[in-house]
Amino acid sequence: MKLGSSFVVPAGPSRVFAHFLDPRSMRASIPGCAELERVDGAHYRGRLENEIAHVRFSAGFACEITELREPEQVRAVLKGEDHKLGSSIKIDALLAVHPDDTADGSSRVDYSMDVALWGKIGRMGESIVRRRSQEVERQFVTLFSEICASGPPGPDNPALVGTTPAPAGTAMPAGHRTSWWRRLLQRLFGGKR
Amino acid sequence: MTIEDRAGAGVAVGERWARVGGRARVRGELRYAADQPVPPCLDVAVHRSTRPHATIESVDTGAALAREGVVAVVTGADLHALLGERLMTGPAFSDQPCLAVDKVRYVGEPIAAVVAHGIDAARAAADEITVDYTDLLAVHNVDAAIDGVAFVHDELRPSAVFGDLKHLRGKRGTNVNYEFNLLRGEPDTEGVTTVRNEFWSPPTHHVPIELPYTAAWVDGDRIELMSTTQTPSYVRQSIADMLELPLNRVRVRSAPLGGSFGAKMYDRLEPLAAALAWTLRGAVRVVATREEAFLLTTRHGVAVTSSMSADENGSIVSATADVRYETGAYADVGPRITAKSGMVATGPYRTDNIRVRSRCIYTNKPSAGPFRGFGVPQVTWSHESLVDELARERGEDPAAFRRRNLLREGELSATGTPMHSADFLGCLDAVTAAVDWDSPLRRSEGRLLRGRGVAVGVKAVLTPTVSNAVLQLNQDGSATLLISTVDMGQGSDTIMAQIAAEVLCLGEGQVRVVAADTDVTPYDTITAGSRSTYHTGNAVRLAAERMRDRLVDLAATRFGVSATDLKLTGDGLVSAQTQETVSIAELVLGHFGARGTTLTAEANFTTSWVPYDHDTGQSPKVTEHWFAGAAAVQLTVDTATGRVHIEHLAVAGDVGRAINPTLVEQQLSGAAIMGIGHALFDQLVFDEGQIVNGTLLDYQLPSIKDMPDRLTPIIVESPHRTGPFGAKGVGETTIIPLAPAIANAVRDATGVRITTLPLTAERVLTALTEASQA
């Protein structure tokens, strides 16, 4: 399954690029990324949690940066396995940032992902998985833009203050779990709703 | 000897006898394998790979073993330690372990088996197994496989079954496990009109509604299996090899199958069940769920790059085909399919200049194996689309063009083997007449466009093979037939009974066929490839003839006349000289002086071939006989939705002689309906090696609503000189030309040529849009 798009963030390319490599920024941007830490220069590890329809997916993963073209492009391969669900995931992701021509001080982020899901979760229905992926994409764009806009990586970035890992998605019957939209709004605006 | 001379005196052949066990089938009282009594069994669940291609670093079975009800957890490494390389099975290549040993080669490959009390306990424990992998680059399609981006197997491992594959042993650095080449004349010759294209048939699944099942248990020093298999004789040999047992210590039984279509043959669940039962010295039962059944075997996805050229007279002067069979992670019988289909990849046409290259290619997907048609429908998709386009390029009627170029009796096929009992013209004429081919057509009606299409198909029967029959005539005049042919809905129990009854002048219901049991029924190569009527049928005929001769001898002694004076009739044996008659019952009673006695006769029927030349594929006898069929269709295409609706489908097969016309018509119709699915919507969809539509909620099968408005099966009979009463098989004949007949009709209706199957509404609508924009 291929996903990809581009979006504009209100921050310069160098700051955006710094966020790409910062585990704290990425953890806060990737929906369902419950843990993320850097092991060494090119390796990260963490945990992805997600709910697709009635199914909960929780996968420990390892991520390797396979290509780094500072300060514009990073390619990473993420591999994770949910033993309980008998499923694994592989994401080959390319993130690139370029100065945006339309507005000063902003950048355009291009991303493309090749997502493979294997095992029980991979056969539960392509449309369901695709739809969930679309949601994850949209959330990522919103969250990452917000974080880039709020400042450089690090504990002082207001968008990163108080971020706690939370599983993405919703369960059925719906509603008993705070919707991702609400959680997103809470995260962005400090629980104003 | 003419066919008439050898015809029996009876009134069985050609009769529409009721299918054996018909009422029991309707009421659900027929016992399939899973309904057969077996010793109390432990249940087996497997833990499956979540990677398409990876090295297995370690398997943690601790948590699974600790669960209640679990008796054992067995890994591929455990079995390899016990059985060594004998763990590797497969009909063409010994490349497949029943549990992955050092690496996994497709998503869903079994890695470890849990043996437990109850299937729920087994499944729950299988979920607890964890595997540590190191990923390898995966090969997801034939092009990547040919490029060799990664190798699915380190080296090729041909099995002992086919001697001609020996030279491939140990070959490294390739995903191509077999290549068949055919060369005739100067294939680069071009006429005045040439067409070429790329064709794709996707992988599909057989989906017999009965799920695969194997029970295996140890009885003293023997192992016994009850299994859903079309190939009990093969399985016995395979298990004997794996466990290093003499054949008489392996017993394999089958039962009537709830459909198969090629899904239940060679090594499926049997090696795992047998290995577990043998190593645990117990009884186990392995049942595949529907989702697991999708992983056991598939039909090959096939890419064909092909061309065809005609001269100014409209004769086909050359044809070429480059065929790539995607065989998945394990070769199974792929190399045989590659060769057998390669032989006919350019069609049943009189062509002097031919080149075919047909390759069998490993990828990281579930293994592909035999499927009704044995790879031929996929190449027919190419040649019947091409020949249609060639006719249209010439501005000629596609049926007339085929008619002129089709091979006649005695002419040489592409392989150099002459045609016999393959009445392509008869089939073509029958189907075109059925759909009123030449009548005017209302081509446009609202959103609908209407068109007609036709296609023919050719296939060679599996050769060489071996069949045996043992016929036991009971003193009361009833007969018991011992053969290893498996009735899976094709009706072999009925057909074989009719053949024996014809010779012995017995009536309906008087010959009973015993279900395959390797302790009892004699060797038979396989029940597959439409071979049983001809091959096993001939063994049955010969056994019955021997029995008849025996009866004649007994009667001659009884009446004191010469054997030539006697004739077997429905009333018994009649002496022309003395006008005396004795019934079979009296005769046998008189001979043995006891009731309930039996006379036994047996026969073997073995076919032979001349192996094809390695470089040219030529052979004076590459096959025992040919199958010929045709399909014609009238359909509409909805230009708003892209949906194809079939108004009339006519299919014909040259069956030599229909032993039972009702059963033959059902095979012709049934194969056609399956073919409709392949033409319009039936396919396995993969994403990075993962099947994404592997349940019947998503996988598409023809339902009653997909039936054509009219379906006409037509029997064509051009008797085979050595067939039993002239008969040949029929199971695959009409699936072969089905998809191209439909695509040719879509072409006729819309002007658009689609070369990728299936012709889904989306594919048709997209093609229509592109054509209108172009």
Next chain:
Amino acid sequence: MTRDIELIVNGVRRRIAVGDDELLLDVLRREFGTTSVREGCGVGACGACTVLVGGRSVSSCLARAIRQDGAVITTADGLPADDDVVERFVEAGAMQCGYCIPGFVLMSHELLAENPAPSQADIDAHLEGNICRCGTYQEIRAAIAATAEHRAVSA
């Protein structure tokens, strides 16, 4: 957890213990030996596990046994020896491998009970969820039409 329920299967009333999550399919095969009820897909899409519960067709592979307390269940192997639908199926040769046919027989009973003179479209609409992989659909249609005709004549 196990509970006791009562089932009346093909006229035989029995009290049996079933687990909470046990399927009617498994209970029928185990407790009542109804070989005509078979798993084909496990998701209600093929019809091989069809039974009639109170005259209505049900996919026994999706039905929890515990919910059927007191149910009157008919399976194809429990139909009367002279069942007319069975007769017409046999006469029409409406069977090949036969694995799916019991499901079609029960669906036909349900259809004809509701609609004594079904058109071909009615037949198709009622049977669309039953798969015969051998492709015996023409014969099945003929068998149902013949049953309807016979019933009309003898009524």
Next chain:
Amino acid sequence: MTAPAYHYPDTLDEACAVLADGEDTMVYGGGTAIQILIKQGVLFATDLVDVGRVPGLADITETPGGLRVGPLVTLRRMETDPLVRSVVPLAAQVYGQVANPRVRNTASVGGNVAHGDYRLDPPTALLVLDARLELTGTGGSRTVPAREFFVDFQRTALEHGELITAIDLPRQPESAGAWFAKLSSLSVNDWPCASAAALVVDASRQRREVRLGLGALAHIPLFARFEVAATASADEVVEQAQEATAPLIDPIPDIRGGAEFKRRLGLVAVEEAVRGSWKEHDDDRGSRWSWRRRR
């Protein structure tokens, strides 16, 4: 994976209490969808609350405004019950199109909508008929219009601890024209690739309201309505209907087709539904059984 606890309460209060108590509770109605997820080994629920014994949930009653349908009423009963056929013929028609008769015998009206599947047929009818759903929890009941019930992908207005206790279906006006178009893209009996229900009702003496409910064409069932002159031609109404629905259509690509194909098919479904309902309003005024004849 541990099997969820199975509860079999005898009263509605008891059911609500169990639903509210558990961490991941699900109502077990007809059970078809839940059993499939269990079979695939992907259902995560701590508790299943089977409401089969709760009295009163399987009734259909005529009300002054139309029908009140209990959540455990089967889809098959909606298709065949004479009351449903006479009061809301469109609903009867649409319920009769779901899956196959066997599934319809088991699947329930409540579970069908609670599942929130974007492809299901019945929501298209519920939307155009302006159905209302009664949702009940430990704190009491509330009513949510069907048009607000489908919140997001497989997510509905149901809150934790709530279950559907009734669906109120307003009477379909005698003069209304109704039509349901269902298009599959693979085998004929496959899931819909695009579906549309249309209801044409009199808005005033000179104007009519066209209501459209769409299935399988976005992550949730879609609803649109507009008014047209009673004298408009069918072509004009089709054009307006397609203009009204095109911006809403946002299909999920899958094995049944890409987004572009589904969009096109969706507009065909809209056209068929609009033509059918417009014509029925003109021709077949008051003929409640007309859809039967068309089958």
